[in-house]
Amino acid sequence: MVKQKVVIKNPTGLHLRPAGILCKEAMQFKSHITFTYRENTANAKSVLSVLGACVKCGDEVEFVCEGDDEEQALASLVQAIENGLGE
Secondary structure, eight states: OEEEEEEOOOTTOSOHHHHHHHHHHHTTSSSEEEEEETTEEEETTOHHHHHHTOOOTTOEEEEEEESTTHHHHHHHHHHHHHTTTTO
């Protein structure tokens, strides 16, 4: 299991378009991928779960990846967020 905290940089947070990009990125990996925001844990492979977390710009989330490709999954998700998730 690997973990890393990341600050969301998108001006509008994780609304539908960046949430979809995040999920698409997460679905490329076999690992179980979640993130924690406040007391909530969201499945990074589910758009509804990501949207339900109500993450806004400047919020810090902690990704947790568990599985065969956990290192690659975490690195890929962190890079996608730092690149602005397409925005």
